[in-house]
Amino acid sequence: MASxxxxxxxxxxxxxxxxxxxxxxxxxxxxxxxxxxxxETDKGAIDVEIFEDGVxxxxxxxxxxxxxxxxxxxxxxxEGEAAGSAPAGPRAKVSPAARRRAxxxxxxxxxxxxxxxxxxxxxxxVERAAGAAVASQAPALEEPATLAPQxxxxxxxxxxxxxxxxxxxxxxxxxxxxxxxxxxxxxxxVDVTTATEWLAAHNAAVPVTERLLFAALLVKALxxxxxxxxxxxxxxxxxxxxxxxxxHVGVAVALRGGGLVAPAIMNxxxxxxxxxxxxxxxLVARARAGRLRASELAAPTIxxxxxxxxxxxxxxxxxxxxxxxxxxxxxxxxxxxxxxxxILPRQLVTLSLGADHRVTDxxxxxxxxxxxxxxxxDPATL
Amino acid sequence: xxxxxxxTYREAVKQxxxxxxQGDPRVFLMGEDVGRYGGCFAVSKGLLAEFGEQRIRDTPLxxxxxxxxxxxxxxxxLRPIVEVMTVNFSLLxxxxxxxxxxxxxxxxxxxxxxxLVIRMATGAGRQLAAQHSHSLEAWYAHVPGLRVVEPAxxxxxxxxxxxxxACPDPVIVFEPISLYNxxxxxxAAASEVKLxxxxxxxxxxxxxxxxxxxxLWRCTAAAxxxxxxxxxxxxxxxxxLRPLDDATILESVRRTRRAVVVDEGWRSGSLAAEIVTRxxxxxxxxxxxxxxxxxxxxxxxPYPKHLEDAALPAAPRIVTAVKGLVGHGQ
Numbered sequence: 001m002a003s004x005x006x007x008x009x010x011x012x013x014x015x016x017x018x019x020x021x022x023x024x025x026x027x028x029x030x031x032x033x034x035x036x037x038x039x040e041t042d043k044g045a046i047d048v049e050i051f052e053d054g055v056x057x058x059x060x061x062x063x064x065x066x067x068x069x070x071x072x073x074x075x076x077x078x079e080g081e082a083a084g085s086a087p088a089g090p091r092a093k094v095s096p097a098a099r100r101r102a103x104x105x106x107x108x109x110x111x112x113x114x115x116x117x118x119x120x121x122x123x124x125x126v127e128r129a130a131g132a133a134v135a136s137q138a139p140a141l142e143e144p145a146t147l148a149p150q151x152x153x154x155x156x157x158x159x160x161x162x163x164x165x166x167x168x169x170x171x172x173x174x175x176x177x178x179x180x181x182x183x184x185x186x187x188x189x190v191d192v193t194t195a196t197e198w199l200a201a202h203n204a205a206v207p208v209t210e211r212l213l214f215a216a217l218l219v220k221a222l223x224x225x226x227x228x229x230x231x232x233x234x235x236x237x238x239x240x241x242x243x244x245x246x247x248h249v250g251v252a253v254a255l256r257g258g259g260l261v262a263p264a265i266m267n268x269x270x271x272x273x274x275x276x277x278x279x280x281x282x283l284v285a286r287a288r289a290g291r292l293r294a295s296e297l298a299a300p301t302i303x304x305x306x307x308x309x310x311x312x313x314x315x316x317x318x319x320x321x322x323x324x325x326x327x328x329x330x331x332x333x334x335x336x337x338x339x340x341x342x343i344l345p346r347q348l349v350t351l352s353l354g355a356d357h358r359v360t361d362x363x364x365x366x367x368x369x370x371x372x373x374x375x376x377x378d379p380a381t382l
Numbered sequence: 383x384x385x386x387x388x389x390t391y392r393e394a395v396k397q398x399x400x401x402x403x404q405g406d407p408r409v410f411l412m413g414e415d416v417g418r419y420g421g422c423f424a425v426s427k428g429l430l431a432e433f434g435e436q437r438i439r440d441t442p443l444x445x446x447x448x449x450x451x452x453x454x455x456x457x458x459x460l461r462p463i464v465e466v467m468t469v470n471f472s473l474l475x476x477x478x479x480x481x482x483x484x485x486x487x488x489x490x491x492x493x494x495x496x497x498l499v500i501r502m503a504t505g506a507g508r509q510l511a512a513q514h515s516h517s518l519e520a521w522y523a524h525v526p527g528l529r530v531v532e533p534a535x536x537x538x539x540x541x542x543x544x545x546x547x548a549c550p551d552p553v554i555v556f557e558p559i560s561l562y563n564x565x566x567x568x569x570a571a572a573s574e575v576k577l578x579x580x581x582x583x584x585x586x587x588x589x590x591x592x593x594x595x596x597x598l599w600r601c602t603a604a605a606x607x608x609x610x611x612x613x614x615x616x617x618x619x620x621x622x623l624r625p626l627d628d629a630t631i632l633e634s635v636r637r638t639r640r641a642v643v644v645d646e647g648w649r650s651g652s653l654a655a656e657i658v659t660r661x662x663x664x665x666x667x668x669x670x671x672x673x674x675x676x677x678x679x680x681x682x683x684p685y686p687k688h689l690e691d692a693a694l695p696a697a698p699r700i701v702t703a704v705k706g707l708v709g710h711g712q
Contacts, residue, residue: 096670097639098670099667116709120709123639124670
């Protein structure tokens with residue numbers, strides 16, 4: 001005899017809830033009192049228990065859907081009855097390595113398209129998806145085109161099917177981020193005239209191929225700041241934050257034809273500016289040619305997402321789980337600014353921080369930002 | 383060290399025996415037709431003239447008797463090399479090998495080690511039919527107290543006997559019949575060959591082929607073919623079948639995340655089965671595809687050439703197995 005499991009009222013004033021996660025799948029055996037789903041209500045996420053024993057026949061309401069109290073969420077068969085009813089669908093073929101990696105990277109593996117033998121989802125599928133899934137979905141991010149040396153960029157871009165799976169992976173990772181990570185945001189507008197003048201002077205003295213971009217200063221300053229201020233460069237997994245011993249700053253790179261990857265510059269804090277610049281040029285070129293290494297995609301401990309020439313003031317960046325922070329940079333623009341009582345034209349950029357409130361609080365975030373600003377103000381020490 | 387010398391596998395084994403006889407007066411060779419006839423596979427040809435009847439001893443056609451005599455000689459302080467024509471015939475000596483050679487050191491609390499080396503030819507490929515062509519290495523690799531090795535390269539054929547004679551345990555050395563005529567370079571490395579441990583024979587990143595003996599060369603042919611399809615196969619030569627070198631296998635599989643075990647033994651209850659199990663036990667979460675096996679068909683090895691070829695784990699079957707694991711995503 002089939003029975004229905006309906007959304008219970010989890011409090012007197014609750015009239016609807018959103019399914020955040022199912023803890024069971026068709027075919028799962030459940031006992032009265034088992035937690036079967038997590039439901040988001042106005043009061044926060046609540047574990048929902050089931051009221052009777054049985055075998056789940058069908059999940060009616062998918063994750064992400066908001067429904068009224070009393071809606072049928074799932075159907076159950078009484079124990080022993082299941083064999084006679086519709087069989088559960090076959091489990092998606094996911095290789096053990098892919099499943100583990102997906103868990104580490106926060107990729108919802110079932111949604112991917114498998115490229116392995118027999119259509120199995122492989123490690124490469126997961127890493128491809130994870131690489132795609134980094135960074136903010138807010139404005140369409142465009143890495144300064146000048147980051148890539150002319151001619152070194154593949155014009156073919158990514159093939160359409162992998163673009164679709166990249167889009168699915170971005171959707172999955174960003175949904176998870178917004179669902180699970182309580183973001184807080186800070187932003188500050190910074191006078192970077194000193195830095196841009198220092199860059200201009202430096203670049204005038206070196207050949208064109210060795211010229212530095214502002215992004216290189218940002219990456220280095222960010223890496224050094226992470227090293228001094230724990231809580232922003234690491235991973236939050238299984239309810240616990242772990243600081244990464246080394247800082248690997250991921251650089252968000254927009255791909256031609258859509259999609260986004262954020263490969264890491266390994267051991268960012270230890271590299272000189274010219275080395276960072278070379279690494280960035282090379283990463284961007286390889287990212288656009290679709291030739292990133294899996295390790296580069298999985299390594300970032302924090303991401304920098306930098307708006308190029310899009311005339312965007314502020315980025316409100318979304319953290320890539322399991323990371324815990326992301327820094328955004330708007331366009332560097334010349335605007336009026338008050339310096340020592342005078343209004344002067346200065347080079348300004350607005351930096352923003354999206355950080356995980358489970359790990360840090362706004363005050364630490366503010367300290368993080370002010371250190372970052374100080375470092376940018378003294379480019380010669382970077 | 384000098385330039386590599388090009389010799390046959392047979393010659394490498396002969397040189398190893400000669401060196402052992404020259405270097406240690408306790409060493410002698412014993413077996414059917416090893417003296418006057420020069421060995422069933424001509425490995426010991428000329429050694430009788432060189433070393434005399436005391437040290438190159440023809441035996442009666444009784445594997446149990448002369449393997450038992452070898453065990454006794456080893457217990458008595460000599461270093462016998464006993465040659466059994468093929469692994470099929472060694473079954474007549476199983477009692478001596480499994481119940482005596484493998485156990486005495488253990489049962490005597492370490493007082494009576496059995497430093498015996500038993501060489502036997504193994505495997506198919508020369509149209510010697512079902513009673514002379516089987517690969518029963520797995521049966522011996524099952525038994526604690528024995529060490530089992532199978533040199534597949536010229537360097538190992540030349541160097542492993544020395545390591546085997548230096549070992550205090552009974553060592554079974556399998557020599558693939560189909561490799562005796564194989565030519566290859568003998569290098570300086572032969573003088574440093576160890577008894578234990580697997581070796582990465584060829585590096586690659588997409589799949590690990592685990593093999594031993596004659597199948598090593600089926601794997602290299604398959605790897606060449608796979609390379610043309612853009613698949614880089616890593617090949618592991620097990621060398622030692624007991625003990626197995628889990629570390630080398632797992633290190634490779636954790637990197638390539640795919641494995642195919644190629645074994646001339648029959649699939650059921652095979653060494654391949656053991657290796658797959660170890661991979662799954664220890665590297666399950668690193669795998670990106672099921673582990674596959676390419677083994678000999680479960681038939682007594684046929685005599686006709688085309689049927690014998692069809693029964694063996696030939697390169698095209700390995701290629702097919704690998705492609706089956708890699709999928710279109712590689």
